[in-house]
Amino acid sequence: MGFPKGRRRVVAVVAALLGVATVAVVVHRVLAPAEIETVARTGYPPAITPAVGVVGRLPVAPLMVDRRLRVYTADRQVYADQPADRRYRVTPYWSYRRWPARISGVVADGTTVVSRWSDGKLVALDARTGRVAWQAEGPAPDEDRAVRRTGAGAVWGPPGLFLARAADDRAVLVVSGQRGVRGFALADGRQLWSAEVDHRCRADVGTTATGQFAAVDHCAGPAVVEFRDVATGTPTDRWQPPGGSAELSATPVGCVSPRSQCQGLRTAGPGDAPARGWLVGAGPPTAAQALDRAESELFGKRVAVGVADGVPIARDARTGKELWRRADLGPVRIIAAQPGRVHLLSERNDLITLNPATGAERSRFPLKVGKDGLGWAPGLAYAADGYVALERLREPVDPDADDQRYFKMAEPVVLAAT
Structure with missing residues (x-):
């Protein structure tokens, strides 16, 4: 015996409403704004003085933090791994996600890592734990920039x-x-x-x-x-x-x-x-006439290092008086700089690091990882805490190509300690 016709209609309506409500709950849970904080489960690692040479290769661009961590971004995530001299990227030490906003950029000072999001939200994380330290409402970014898969534009030059x-x-x-x-x-x-x-x-x-x-x-x-x-x-x-x-x-x-x-x-x-x-x-x-040359870098208020015809030359920034030159290195270009270090790349893709005050060589080695070889062109570069990170691009470089053609390999970022 079935339900009477009127009752069947009521049951059908109730079932339909329950179905709609269930779908609404699922959609809300999936699409509603959310943030997920996954904190560190182990103690803060010690500061590292890495061995000079190539550290390893990474699929994404690292931001070096406090000589202990490497911080990365994904479309809707900022996360860290450790130690700073690990050969490959490993399981996150901590992670922070937001939805539906996207990452715009990240900066770090000491143990504070600040992420900026497409809706203008600023979220500061304690690098030691990954916990949210504070949040604030900032101005929304000017526009959504196209960031390649390494994420270098968000961490090495955050807008x-x-x-x-x-x-x-x-x-x-x-x-x-x-x-x-x-x-x-x-x-x-x-x-x-x-x-x-x-x-x-x-x-x-x-x-x-x-x-x-x-x-x-x-x-x-x-x-x-x-x-x-x-x-x-x-x-x-x-x-x-x-x-x-x-x-x-x-x-x-x-x-x-x-x-x-x-x-x-x-x-x-x-x-x-x-x-x-x-x-x-x-x-x-x-x-400061010694800074007129486009590729020159400044160290302190006195020393400007530039390259003329492939030769690195240091001059007094204000007067232009030559302080030193290194014509013995072969043709080089400046790819990055940090306090106390000027980083040069040779035609053979050797990384040469000099003391900008004296021109003395701190280190020199080929930027080669495993069997990757040296047949690549340099892309974006970054230097901090004695490290240099560099994108490796496929030759000839095509800025309009998609990421698969643009980058030389699946893990295009090489990390080195100088």
Whole structure:
């Protein structure tokens, strides 16, 4: 005997409603905003002084943190492995995921790792545990950039993320984006200041070693480099290089970390206008002719190292007086720099590291991993904590190719200790 016709209809409606509710619950659980914090299960590893030479190869670009960890990004994840000199990437030491936002960039200072997301959220993690230290609302990134599979653009040159030290030595995070630029205390995420600026007619430069944030502003009239105090956001100067025009670009040099705490900058005008090098400090920038050459790097306030006809030459940054040259290395190019080290790459893909103050060789070895060989072209590079990481590209390099064609191998990043 079945249910009466009326009751059958009621049962069918109830069953349908229950089905819809079940689907709604599943969809909500899958698609609802979420964050997953997977903390470290072992103690914080000791600092490492790695053996000189090639460490290994990695599928993604590492950010070296506190001489102990390597931090990486995925589309919706920031994670770390350890130790810093492990030959391959291993199971994460800690991990943090968000949904549905995507990673925009990551920076690190000491044991604080700050990730920025596509919705503007800033999330600071304690590198020692992977636990969330603080969260804050920052300006959304200017645009979604296409990041290749190594993620190098998010960790070696994160857009709109800059570290700085205020005059009282407080660590400050400067964040720029669609709704302006803001300063945050790195210790606790407290917002220090906010400035409404038109991102459509401005270009970030970086922070200086004297606690200023620099940006090129061409919103009204000829372009100028605007400087702001990182602790208060107060504009301190609007500077234009001699002979300035409506078009101006500026590149930071002599930085502690990517585009952060920099000692100088290099400006360039439209077309074939010559570049000019400058030292930045408390007052207006001062000319540094040894930085005029596009590939030159600055170490401290005095030494500029450049390459002329394949020969590395160090000069006094301000006067241009030659300090040393190394014509015995064969043709080389500068691929990266960090305090106390200038990293050169030879035509045979040997990595040569010199002391920028004296020109003395610190190390030299081929950037070869296993049977990978040396038949590749260098891509993006990064240097920190005595390490150098470099992308290896397929020759001839095609910037418009997909990742499979663009990179030489499945694990294209080579990591070396110098």
